Amino acid sequence: MSIPSVVARRPSEERYSSFARDVIEGLTARPKRLSPKYFYDEAGSRLFEQITELPEYYPTRSELAILRTHAADMARLLPPKTALVEFGSGSSKKVRLLIDAAPAIAAYVPVDISSQWLTEEAARLRRDYPQLAVLPVAADFTQAFRLPRSLAALARAGFFPGSTIGNFEAHQACAFLQHAARILGENAILIVGIDLVKDARTLTAAYNDAAGVTAKFNLNLLARINRELGANFDLASFCHQAFYNRERQRIEMHLASRVRQRVNVRGRMFEFRAGETIHTENSYKYTTESFGALARGCGWTTVAAWTDADGYFSVQALRAAK
Ligand code: AVJ
Numbered sequence: 004m005s006i007p008s009v010v011a012r013r014p015s016e017e018r019y020s021s022f023a024r025d026v027i028e029g030l031t032a033r034p035k036r037l038s039p040k041y042f043y044d045e046a047g048s049r050l051f052e053q054i055t056e057l058p059e060y061y062p063t064r065s066e067l068a069i070l071r072t073h074a075a076d077m078a079r080l081l082p083p084k085t086a087l088v089e090f091g092s093g094s095s096k097k098v099r100l101l102i103d104a105a106p107a108i109a110a111y112v113p114v115d116i117s118s119q120w121l122t123e124e125a126a127r128l129r130r131d132y133p134q135l136a137v138l139p140v141a142a143d144f145t146q147a148f149r150l151p152r153s154l155a156a157l158a159r160a161g162f163f164p165g166s167t168i169g170n171f172e173a174h175q176a177c178a179f180l181q182h183a184a185r186i187l188g189e190n191a192i193l194i195v196g197i198d199l200v201k202d203a204r205t206l207t208a209a210y211n212d213a214a215g216v217t218a219k220f221n222l223n224l225l226a227r228i229n230r231e232l233g234a235n236f237d238l239a240s241f242c243h244q245a246f247y248n249r250e251r252q253r254i255e256m257h258l259a260s261r262v263r264q265r266v267n268v269r270g271r272m273f274e275f276r277a278g279e280t281i282h283t284e285n286s287y288k289y290t291t292e293s294f295g296a297l298a299r300g301c302g303w304t305t306v307a308a309w310t311d312a313d314g315y316f317s318v319q320a321l322r323a324a325k
Pocket residue numbers: 054062165166167169170209210217284285286
């Protein structure tokens with residue numbers, strides 16, 4: 004099995020143009036909005052790693068606790084000689100718990116939009132797991148991407164931790180689950196992490212940490228547009244906002260303009276009223292029932308579900324319909 008370093012899918016200019024197009028479109032929209040997938044450039048990926056260590060940001064700790072306790076149960080669901088595909092891999096903290104518990108995992112395919120981060124993590128995993136085939140794919144996991152040909156002989160399973168599925172609207176979450184089923188194949192297992200509905204105080208604090216790291220993570224989106232698209236956002240005249248929308252059971256993140264101002268992006272001028280916001284992220288919260296219902300409606304059945312002691316987070320094992 005030849006191991007390519009990183010299967011790159013998109014030349015930088017093309018990546019920049021879709022970024023430019025999406026930014027112009029989002030800033031033209033009413034209300035203004037930007038996709039949370041653009042948080043994860045180098046600086047953003049590092050800031051997110053810092054967020055996962057914050058006292059207020061419980062999701063990572065809660066999910067790690069579940070994985071530490073139940074990785075062996077999850078491993079039992081995987082067929083022998085499995086290739087584990089991780090959607091939006093980021094750091095490998097979580098998947099290592101699965102790899103340690105599951106000798107059935109013969110190959111690991113991290114898929115991430117942040118190629119440099121992906122390369123570094125893959126090198127660390129190869130060093131720590133010399134017997135494991137590590138086959139990174141630099142791609143936007145919500146779009147079509149090709150799995151390395153060398154996987155042909157292996158069964159496939161999926162790993163989608165961190166409640167990243169919470170960023171999707173219900174129809175997008177369904178589209179992703181159907182996309183994953185096409186990639187993994189019928190009868191495949193998909194292990195998904197979901198953040199659970201809870202008291203608004205705990206939720207709001209997790210996105211408004213005292214150290215201000217989440218605010219930096221949010222504002223980094225404007226810094227990235229300046230860096231990559233030559234815009235002139237003045238970060239000091241925007242502020243981070245994150246609140247719990249109880250009706251929609253989601254955390255909303257916004258960047259609010261402190262003053263009336265104009266910003267130039269690729270020669271286009273965008274007006275901001277004082278107080279006007281750019282909507283940068285939704286983080287939907289589920290109950291185990293509401294997520295089970297969503298999965299059932301999109302071709303997956305829940306074969307097992309685990310929750311942490313506080314009932315803050317859930318990891319679910321889904322099986323693709325035949
Ligand atoms: C990576 C999408 C799961 O929504 O909790 C963390 C990203 N945003 N703090 C989340 C995030 C603000 C995170 N996900």
